[in-house]
Amino acid sequence: MAQVLLLCGSVRKGSSNEAMLRLVQEVARDAQNVDSAVFYEGLGELPHFNPDLDADPLPKAVTELRSAIAEADAVLVCTPEYAGTLPGSFKNLLDWTVGGTEICDKPTGWINAANPGRGEGAVATLRLVLEYTGAAIVEDACVRIARGPGYTRKH
Numbered sequence: 001m002a003q004v005l006l007l008c009g010s011v012r013k014g015s016s017n018e019a020m021l022r023l024v025q026e027v028a029r030d031a032q033n034v035d036s037a038v039f040y041e042g043l044g045e046l047p048h049f050n051p052d053l054d055a056d057p058l059p060k061a062v063t064e065l066r067s068a069i070a071e072a073d074a075v076l077v078c079t080p081e082y083a084g085t086l087p088g089s090f091k092n093l094l095d096w097t098v099g100g101t102e103i104c105d106k107p108t109g110w111i112n113a114a115n116p117g118r119g120e121g122a123v124a125t126l127r128l129v130l131e132y133t134g135a136a137i138v139e140d141a142c143v144r145i146a147r148g149p150g151y152t153r154k155h
């Protein structure tokens with residue numbers, strides 16, 4: 001039985017990416033091979049990455065992030081695209097994983113839900129950075145979902 005850590009790239013109240021991961025949590029309750037799906041709540045608490053801070057004693061939020069990754073058997077990411085790439089806050093989270101070994105070889109996938117023809121930059125950057133961190137990308141666990149025509153960008 002596996003524990004899956006759910007990492008959301010949005011801190012927005014009412015985030016569609018969080019909604020997607022909350023749905024995954026619901027589905028996981030009935031899944032036979034998943035023990036639990038844990039939603040990581042600390043994205044907004046992480047300090048800006050600074051190599052000077054990546055030393056003992058680590059900031060509490062960073063210790064909590066690395067512990068959450070260490071305790072998980074797998075990681076699932078759901079993040080929006082901002083300005084053609086990952087949100088800065090989520091890239092910041094990934095930067096904090098580089099100095100630890102917790103994410104190395106960790107089976108990792110993502111769900112990308114974007115309007116048709118959009119979201120490519122977020123996925124490409126996510127793959128690039130995850131490869132750099134040493135995460136084990138599970139291709140079968142990386143899916144893109146086209147949002148329906150009812151979704152309208154707000155800007």
Ligand SMILES: Cc1cc2nc3c(=O)[nH]c(=O)nc-3n(C[C@H](O)[C@H](O)[C@H](O)COP(=O)(O)O)c2cc1C
Nearest residue numbers: 010012015016017018080081082083084114118119
């Ligand atoms: C500042 C900003 C930049 C955005 N840039 C892009 C973009 O480059 N490509 C895209 O597909 N969507 C872009 N969006 C739309 C968001 O990805 C979309 O609203 C997404 O649903 C936000 O995720 P959330 O609902 O989980 O907060 C942008 C939104 C904002 C606020």
